[in-house]
Amino acid sequence: xxxxxxxxxxxxxxxxxxxxxxxxxxxxxxxxxxxxxxxxxxxxxxxxxxxxxxxxxxxxxxxxx
Numbered sequence: 001x002x003x004x005x006x007x008x009x010x011x012x013x014x015x016x017x018x019x020x021x022x023x024x025x026x027x028x029x030x031x032x033x034x035x036x037x038x039x040x041x042x043x044x045x046x047x048x049x050x051x052x053x054x055x056x057x058x059x060x061x062x063x064x065x
Contacts, residue, residue, distance in 0.1 A: 003028045006047060012036055014051050022060070030065075032057060041065060 003021045010019055012033035021028035022039060030039040031047055038054035040047055055065060 006031070010047060010049065012038075012040075013049050014038075014054070030055070030060060032060075 006028070007019060007021060010031060011017065012019060012035065015033065015035045017033055017035045019031040019033055019040070022030045022032050027045075028042055028047075030041045031049075032039045033054075036054070037057045039057055039060040040049050040054055042048070059065075
């Protein structure tokens, strides 16, 4: 599935809010929730949408993934 298609169907599992792709290209490395300030990583082309797997945006930007 393309990133744009995923953004239409995925929501943050914590707050049910919308997500942003990181980076905002065809193949996202993670999905960012601006409300919760966390990133849900993509591993092996599969978004990991588990609250306990979320990475803070600060850690994500610092390269700690």
